[in-house]
Amino acid sequence: MFETIFVDAANWLRNLLISINLSPFVVEVFLHVVKMVVILVFVLLNVMWLVYMERKVSARFQCRVGPDRNGPYGLAQIFNDVAKLISKEMILPTHVNKKMYLLAPILIFAPPMAILAVTPMGEGMAAVDLNLGLYYFVAIAGINTVVVWMAGWSSNNKYSLVGGMRAVAQMVSYEIPLLLALVGVIVLTGTLNLNGIVDAQKSAWLIFTQPLAFFIYFIAAMAEANRAPFDLVEGESEIISGPYTEYSGMGFAFFFLAEYANLLVMAIMTTTLFLGGWLAPFGWTFIPSWLWFIIKVYFVIWVVMWMRWTFPRIRIDHLMNLAWKFLVPLAIANIFVTGLAKYFIGI
């Protein structure tokens, strides 16, 4: 019953709408709007939870307690944070490029939302079952760069500018190993459809058949999502807050939350592509598929946080060297090996 709860809900809604004699076109449009709203709510809830989780997890790693003053276990801290950020003034410094400065925080949420629309979060639970899902993910992930650059450039602050430049350099460089690592996945699964990729992992998760690709993908995705040790874009000990230095109030809140939205997207894609998506390990199907998905996603997020609170930040030239001199050749070798294996063994 729990297994299909969301699919059933969608079908019920569709049947309801059809039963009141709406045209199929209108029904589909309405259903998509509903799905978008659900994804929006899903992202916002997760992001708010992630803010709290990061604070708690980092506290645990640093032998502290973390927020525990507001509500039980400090859970009300989430709402207090958001309320504080909303109620603060969004300062508009004098020499900013106004249109871009105000547009950037609005646009920053678009790419993660767009990606989440195609990810299957449970059996048959993708808002849009896109044939080119994986390719689409790569394409949309690149858009983020522009928005971060907009924020950095329009702020008219040198720290922001340096941050924006770093964002562009880092994200463009890591797009390439990311893409190349995914080629191995595509070769093995023979599909670009995310549902298809999950289905193809029924025998063995791709993390076991493509460990190298997973390694490259994981590093590149962390760099794409600006997570430590690749958080050079923010690099709070060097360039204050990078592109977000000048933002305050809501503007800052949007960037701050988008950071976690990107983390969520990164974890979701890792889960989908390498950890078997919503598939239940050991045949434990008594836990619904979407719950398995959430568990895996949060495990990935926890690992990322673990790394963030352990490692120091890498330097920009090391970062570039890592991408171009280490990850790209490794990814190409991986493609080659995968291709050979596929050709000769025919996995």
Added chain:
Amino acid sequence: MGEFIAFIILAVCLLGSALLVVTLRDIVHAVLCLILVFFSVAGIFILLNADFLAVVQILVYAGGVSIMVVFGVMTVQRTQIQRSNSANSRFLVAIPVVFGTFLVAAITAARNIWTPANVPVPENDIKHLAPILLDNYVIPFEAAAILLTVAMTGALLLVKEVKDSGNKS
């Protein structure tokens, strides 16, 4: 009907942002509008059942080319950015030329009687594209790859050489 509405929306979006690209005073804003143009084109492609091309459009143009242009603007533009995209005196010539081009194309298109082959574009177009691209057109494909490599090398050389001579002066 739905397709028509989508077409109208996309066309308005496309032409509007394209006009903004050539009229906005600030080159950076113009480039951001260019990204909107590319997204609209991608939308048109989806309308034309070319999903793969739409994603290529986003990946190459919106993700790659626009970033390159943005970078170009940043390295090139040193004076005030507000008036960086002004028109020169030739716009008086340009307007008749533009209208001429448009009219010729429009009239030719309107006079022609199209007989569309009423066959739907196959789903999952990438499965059909790949064999054509890698069997029938493998030589142009490789040529394109070489072209890209040559262009990249050339671009690097151009930028680097000037940097060296700049150091000397």
Added chain:
Amino acid sequence: MDLRQEVYTLNLGPQHPSTHGVFRVLLTLDGETVVDATSVPGYLHRGIEKIVEDRTYAQVIPYTDRLDYLAGMLMNWGYVLAVEKLAGIEVPERAEYIRVIVGELSRIASHQIAVGSMASDLGGLTGFIYNFRDREYILDLLEMLSGSRMTFSFMRIGGVASDITDEFIGKTREFIDYFPKNGIEEYNNFITGNEIFQARSKNIAVVSREKALDMSLSGPVLRASGVAHDLRKVRPYSVYPHFDFDVPVGENGDSFDRYYLHILEMEQSLRIIEQALDNLPDGPIMAKVSRNFKPPVGEAYAEVESSKGILGVYVVSDGTTKPYRVHFRRPSFINLGHFDEMIKGWKIADVIAVLASLDIVLGEVDC
């Protein structure tokens, strides 16, 4: 037209998360590479040297705490040593031992900040927190003795303010047992051994032996360049000749050596404390110093090895109850003088790392 147009200046500070206080560096950058740098200190200048001209000799002591507030004991020590030398006061041996114990504890606490801030400035905040966790033990110990956690004002001209108790000795021994295993080893595993950390600090901003001597650098910054110049060994003061310890010396003079010496020195400090606790003599803790203390006319200059380097105190007396002139030779100040040379040609991120490896305290730099 030349490429100089691509160079831009960046004001790093005075309000910046990683300048350890209020300190400004005017960076001229080409992309992310530092072309030129100018240090601008002075944002925390409180005029302590002027203030203390209007205080009696004893009243100066709380002000010295505020120089290097991370190692207040050593700052106290430098000052009282100079005054004792000026007035020719013999300090009882027990007081000297207590001074050594609290001084070395203070040195460990200060080095922990150096190690931790190096980690946090490279982006690993957790290393910083781990250092603070263990520093708490030392602060508790010193608090038990002096009543304050940072600005101790514990030393007096001719001795120390209070005697150490058995409870203090017991807890210090506990700390000596605890620290090498749980503290130092953990820092080595967590910070020193980390490859990213090493890549960020090894071979960065190398200072040659000659340059280090020429620029009058001192403390771990000097010793990282291979100069074994530790006043506790080369010109021993107090009861340091009684103790057996080593002076760790770096090889390359890079950021990593400067950082790693702090950890090695913590181990040596622990050794000294252990020996001092074992050989603690009985006796008074204060020499006879009159309440209306007036040293003879003259001047004296005394140096101690503080956690940041050589702290020199120059005191001139005109025979009244107030010092005529007090000058502090602050190690951070002089170490920072070489900073702009060190960071040339490195990236912005390295500027932060090098500043952290210099281990400055702005209260001391600006005096």
Added chain:
Amino acid sequence: MATSLNPTYFIFLSAALFAIGVYGVIAKKNIIAVLVSIEMMLAAVNINLVAFNKFFTPEAFIGQIFAIFVVTVAAVEIGLGLALAIALVRKRGTTNLDDFDWLKW
């Protein structure tokens, strides 16, 4: 597939986009604006190609293949064009195309 759309719409659209691009190429002072306009013209061409592909040879995919090559060429063009622009600007310190009126540099 009876669609309410027919090729004329797309030809009109691409003609309009192409015309805007032509205007940009002729009238813009800034070298980067000109490059951007050329990109728009190429996009207009692509729309045409894909539209013809859909309406006339849906199963041969000739139009889409051609569009892919156009995308490649466009990427090459913008890359080289920007490199040239940067080189020129470094040499001459201006982005104004009207100032590039010498034959050697």
Added chain:
Amino acid sequence: MVNQNKDLLAKIAARHPQVEIAENGQIHVPVNHLVDFMRDLRDNFGFNYLTNLTATDYKDYMTVVYNPCIAEQAEMLHIIVKIDRDNPQVPSMVPIWGGANWQEREVYDLLGVVFTGHPDLRRILLDSDWEGHPLRKDYEWETYREK
């Protein structure tokens, strides 16, 4: 710390008759002989490390104090130079010991001693438009402490 090595002091006294060595080991050097003396200390006596440099205002004259020492050895000298208070000028030690750079700037800032030949003699701790030199004894200032 004043050096106790009598041999060294005797050697210095023999080489430089102009300097005057007090009983407690403090060395008084005339200003015009300072550069030669210091250079000789560094080159021939091995004093390669200037730990301290400061000055004092004595109302009718000023002294500049130098404490050079030898790295990894115990020797340290206490050198006092007496200068005119109205026209306080001393040759800069930066060419001999680079470490004098910021210390001389500090002394200039707080006491107004001009170090001739210093590469970059600007105020270091105080604002560049600050008036007067605070550590001079006749410096007047307002108190900001509320009553």
Added chain:
Amino acid sequence: MYGKGLLKGLKVSLGWFLRKNVTENYPDEMPNLPDAFHGNPIFDYDKCIACNLCVTACPNRVITLETETVAKKKVVTAYNFNMQYCLFCGFCQEACRPGAIRFGKDFELTKYKREDIKIKFVKPEQVEKKKQEVLQAAAEKEAAQKAAEAAEKSEAKATEKPKAKAVKKPAEAGAATPNNNMEES
């Protein structure tokens, strides 16, 4: 091997993730402070003998002490402790032989108003009471010993007078020279 250090670091932080936190829940668990702690200043009016030693010992001129001579005995009429300038060095506590001024363990010394931080320890009624007591004691003493001990009285006078003089002088000098150019950051 490359990566070994990274794994070691991960191991350390994971260890702390699984362990109990070492921090204290501060407002719930108050820190266990040693007796020597320098917290809030506490003044015991009855113990104060108005010797002025704390005033002279204080490096930052935090304490002002006002006295009034009632029946040849000094009565403290005001003991003001300007805590915003206090360095918590404990010199006043050390100087005070009778233990009238000392530091407690309360370290939460923030105040809402600037005036609140200038502590006025002596209340007028205390002064009045003390004055009455002194007068009464003096009267009693006078009544009891008026005829008898003339020599003792002169001796007391001799010891008390120069002491008061010596104490007062530096305080005056301190007030006369304007010196505090300190903007503590």
